Every structure is written in structure tokens, then in C-alpha cells.
Amino acid sequence: MTIVVSGTAGFIGFHVAKALLGRGAQVVGVDNLNDYYDPSLKRARLARLEGLPGYAHVTADLADRTAIEDLFAKARPSRVVHLAAQAGVRYAATNPHAYVSSNVVGFLHVLEACRSHQVQHLVYASTSSVYGANSTLPFSEHDSTEHPLTLYAATKKANEQMAHSYAHLYGIPCTGLRFFTVYGPWGRPDMAPILFARAISEGRPIKVFNHGQHSRSFTFIDDIVEGVVRTLDVPPGRNAGWSSRDPDPATSGVAPYRIYNIGHEQPVQLLHFIELLERNLGRKAVMEMLPLQAGDVPDTEADVSDLIADIGYRPVVSVEEGVARFVAWYREYYGS
Template sequence: MKILVTGTAGFIGSFVAAKLLDRGDEVIGVDNLNDYYDVRLKKARLARLTDRSNYTHVHADLSDRAAIEEVFSKHKPQRVVNLAAQAGVRYAAENPHIYVSSNVTGFLHILEGCRRHGVEHLVFASTSSVYGANTLMPFSEHRSTEHPLTLYAASKKANEQMAHSYAHLYDIPCTGLRFFTVYGPWGRPDMALFLFTKAMLAGEPIKVFNHGRHRRSFTYVDDIAEGVVRTLDAVPDKAVTWNGHAPDPASSGVAPYRIYNIGNEQPVKLLRYIEVLEQCLGRKAEMQLLPMQAGDVPDTEADVSSLIKSVGYRPQVSVETGVANFVRWYRDYYGE
């Protein structure tokens, strides 16, 4: 197939694009290479794709309506995986307009491209952050998510609602994936594992929020990429209504639309995560224990039963294996 993947210089996008290329798909990659974090890392990720004969790169910003329309008009993708977004929960407090421009306006341009050019299936990135004030564990797609706690989460919740409206009005099959704390080689420098590793190798203390009491469904990037590709192949149709009454929040009786959690079913305590990192680095962490940050949640736990039922896949990689793989990559990439 010919597949448009946005965010191919990003962490998850680069892995998804590589997996599609490996199986013989033609990938049109879009990324604006913004400077939210080290552009050199983004270019290094992209370099793993650009020498592949079935990969074409387009330097463009999702918020540029004309540029995105040109991508659809010129390349005519059959399916789309939208992973480009302004990431980072805390960065939104300082730069709110960027989130709306990229995550909301940019997503509208993707939806319009899908509508105008007859795309068979749109898979898009959402986030576990949409669960916000929910405290009932594990988080299930079949429960309401009406109380996001950050602008980032609100922008991704908006994506889910926008996609449903387009699925209903224009019969565009849409699937949203709520990612849970993705980590692994080539990861983002603003994520905890990257920050902890950098500080520990420099002999500096690490900042541990909520006094390390967090539990997270840490999910290895290869597991995420496999789930994205399997979901892309599973084009949704219209579903029955929830209990014969109101629509299920995860699907819809009036639109070809699905929402899935994609994450590790076994949450891990943050202190255990740090312990594994200590073992892999061969040194102890000096921890600066701090209160929980505004907009953060104490725990996440993914119910992935719907993903398993629909595409026959659940994340496989343990944190012990995943963290060790990250440390090997980090030492090699940075020469540490």
C-alpha cells in the first residue's frame, strides 16, 4: 500500500515508518523537524528511513493547509497514520498556541485531506492523558473521558471527537490509539528515561516527582509500532450501540470509528523503573524527591482487552528488557 505517515522524524513515527517499509509498503513521510528538542536526533532518526527506495520525505508543517493538501494531491495515499503532534504535557503551559496550531488545526488538515482524496483508513495518535481526572483502574476506552487535566490532553481529546464527526459525515474509517508512556531507543529527550540516564551518567541527581509513588504502563516502542501497523490493517466498520442505548465511547453505531488503548497491561512503579535503570547503568541514582506536578496523574494502567480482541496483539516487552535496550542505544549514540 501507499501510506502517508506524519511525524516520521519523531520517536514513534520513525519506528512505524520503518516497520511499514520492512513489509514492503510505500511510505510518504511528513515532518517539519521543529526545535522542540534536539533536531540532530530527529535528523538521525530520519536518516534511517531516507535511504530506503520505498520512502519519500516531505518537509512540511501540519498547520500549513496548502502544503498538506499538496501532499494528498500529489501522492494520493491509500491510508494515513497521523503521529505528528506537539508533544509534552508540561510544555503546553508555556506554549499553548503551538498545541492548538499543530494538534487541532493540523489534524483538521489531515481530516480534510482524507475526505477530499478518498483515504481508506486514518489511524491517529491519542494519549492516555485523556483519562485525566479518572481514577478507576485500569483505564478503559468504554468509559467517559470528559475531564482532561492539561491542554495537551484536551487537544488529543478534540482529535478523537473531530475524527468521529468526519467518520460519521463522510464515512471515513478512523481509529484513535491512546498511547501509554512509550519508551525505548531513539526516544524523546524530554521523557523520564532519557532525563534520568543523562543525569545519572553525569553524576547529577534526578528529579523524582510524587516522591516516586507513580505507577505507569510503560510501553516499549517496538510494541507500540507493531500495534499501530496491525490497527492500520483492521479497517473499522459501524458498530452496534452500547447496551442498545447510548453509543459506546470507544465506538459508534453511526460511524466507522474505534478508540483503543495501546499499552502494557502490567503497570510498573516508578521506583522500580529507576531500579532497573540503576542495574543497567551500574550506578545508583541520587534522587531529588519532589511533589506531584500540576496536571500529572498518580497512576496509569491500560486495559487493552479491546485491542487484543480486535487485532490479536498485546505488548510483549518487559521493562527489564526495554530499559536495557535503551541504555545500550544511548551509550552507543552518545559515546558514553
């Protein structure tokens, strides 16, 4: 089985590709290796994939229509895992066009390639950020997500709607996964775990927004990967119980389409996460307490009951174990 995985030089894409290779799949990875953050980390991830049997890499931008058409024509994948995106919430304030180019135009090219080559199942990354102004906890896929608070979230909401239209028009089974605060080895350096770990190690202050009163469904990377791989094996069908008078945002009666939350069920206070970093790094954090940032939500909490019922899986790695494993990798890779 050949599987195209986009974003294989990225955090989640790297781990998913490695897991699929471990199952014996042939993986064709695609990534543009952009400089949103240090490309050396991306190259280091990619080097570990390129040494594994069954992996082939294509360096291309998803916004390059011809390159993506050529990639699919040569690879002829049976399944696709689309994880590449312009990530980050705050970067959109200075470079909004990157989000539309990668997350909207790039996703269109992936959908078109899946249509042209009769792909059996497309699993793509969405985000818990789509819940936006929704303050009902835990976040459920069956709740409305009509009020995103950031451009990043808006592009991911657009992905969900685009996927539904292609699932309906062309019968492509599409599953969107709303990730909740993923962390772990090989994580992105623009995210809080590495930013905090580096500052604590160097004795610099860390910026703690909302005065540390955030809670997040911190989810260890291994749990995310297991959920992605299992979901890939279960393409959605049509929901016979769907009503056009009261449509369910998570399912569809007219298309093989599904949305799932994937995240740890137990939210963690940000101050507790910092405390675990301190414990594992052996140093106290110097905290600069700041107000809530624009676009941030105070709390996230994942309802994963649908993932459990349909896929037979729930995240299991505790935050205590996850932070310990993250810090062990951080010290080895960064030498801190």
C-alpha cells in the same frame, strides 16, 4: 500501497515508518523538524529512513493547509498514520498556541485531506492523558474522558471527537490509539528515560515527582509499532449494538470509528524503572524527591482487552528487557 505517515522524524513515527517500509509499503513521510527538542536527533532518525527504498520525505508543517493538500494530491495514499503532534504536558504552560496549531488545526488539515482523497483508513495518535481526572483503574476506552487535566490532553480529546464527526459525515474509517508511556531506542530527550539516564550517567540528581510513588504502563516502542501496524490493517465498521440512549465512548453506531488503548498491561512503579536504569548503567541515581506536579496523575494502567479481541495483539516486551535495550542504544548514540 502508499501510506502517508506524519511525524516521521519523531520517536514513534520514525519506528512506524521503518516497520511499514519493511512490509514493502511505499511511505511518504511528513515532518516540520521543529526545535521543541534537539533537531539533530530528528535529523538522525530521518537520515536512517531516507536511505531505505520506498521512502520519500516532505518537510512541511501540518498547520500549512496548502502544503498538506499538495502532499496528499501528489502521494494519493490509500492509508494514513497520523503521529505528528506538539507533544509534552508541561510545555503547554509556556506555549499553548503551539498545541492548538499543530494538534487541532493540523489534524483538521489531515482529516480534510483524507476526505478529499477517499483514504481507506486513518489511524491517529491519541494518549492515555485523555483519562485526566478519571481515577478508575485500569483505564478503559469505555470510560468517560470528559475531564482532561492538561491542554495537551484536551487537544487529543478534541482529535477523537473530530475524527468521529468525519467518520460519520464522510465515511472515513478512523481509529484512535491511546498510547501509554512509550519508551525505547531513539526516544524523546524531554521524557523521563533519557533525562534520567543522562543525569545518572553524569552523576547529577534526578527529579522524582510524587516521591517516586507513580506507577505507569511503560510500553516498549516495538510493542507500540506492532500494534499500530496491525491496527492499520483492520479498519473499523459501525457498531450494530450501539444505543443512542447509552452511547459507548469507544465505538459508534453511526460511523466507522474506534478507540483503543495500547500499552503494557502490567504497570511499573517509577522507583523500579529507575532501579533498572541504575542496574543497566552501572551507577546509582541521586534522587531529589518532589511532590506531585500539576497536571500529573498518580497512576496509569492500560486495559487492552479490546485490542487483544479485535486486533489479536497485546504488548509483550517486559520492562526488564525493554530498559536493557534502551540503555544499550543510549550508550551507543550518546557515547555515555
